Amino acid sequence: MNTLKISSLLLDAGLWPLIVLLVINLTFRKYGKAAAVKRMASLYHAIAVFIITSLAALIVKWQLTDLYLGLGTVLVIGIMVVFRKQVFPYQRTCAACSAQLDLKTIYYMDDNLCPRCREERSGTEEHP
Numbered sequence: 001m002n003t004l005k006i007s008s009l010l011l012d013a014g015l016w017p018l019i020v021l022l023v024i025n026l027t028f029r030k031y032g033k034a035a036a037v038k039r040m041a042s043l044y045h046a047i048a049v050f051i052i053t054s055l056a057a058l059i060v061k062w063q064l065t066d067l068y069l070g071l072g073t074v075l076v077i078g079i080m081v082v083f084r085k086q087v088f089p090y091q092r093t094c095a096a097c098s099a100q101l102d103l104k105t106i107y108y109m110d111d112n113l114c115p116r117c118r119e120e121r122s123g124t125e126e127h128p
């Protein structure tokens with residue numbers, strides 16, 4: 001039984017998981033400051049993937065077992081849970097009216113508002 005199976009699989013993937021996450025992070029640029037918090041969250045996800053894939057590479061190099069990869073992954077997930085407000089700022093429902101949000105708003109927009117509530121808020125901000 002190969003005890004390095006998962007670590008070897010992650011090592012074979014190379015930098016691709018990190019590259020995919022960083023390319024997704026670039027898509028936040030078009031939303032500017034309206035997506036700043038979720039852009040940082042996307043960057044934190046990329047950092048977590050980088051740490052886990054680097055750990056897998058070290059485990060394969062040092063001929064350890066996947067148990068260490070599991071422990072490292074649990075540690076990374078634990079840190080992400082501690083900082084969950086920064087790492088997972090996503091909401092499925094509107095912050096104002098609890099309506100179901102679309103995927104673009106869930107993943108990109110920091111205000112977590114449905115289009116109707118966003119329009120109402122921007123209308124009141126422009127005409128106080």
Ligand SMILES: [Zn+2]
Pocket residue numbers: 094095096097098099113114115116117118
């Ligand atoms: Zn709403």
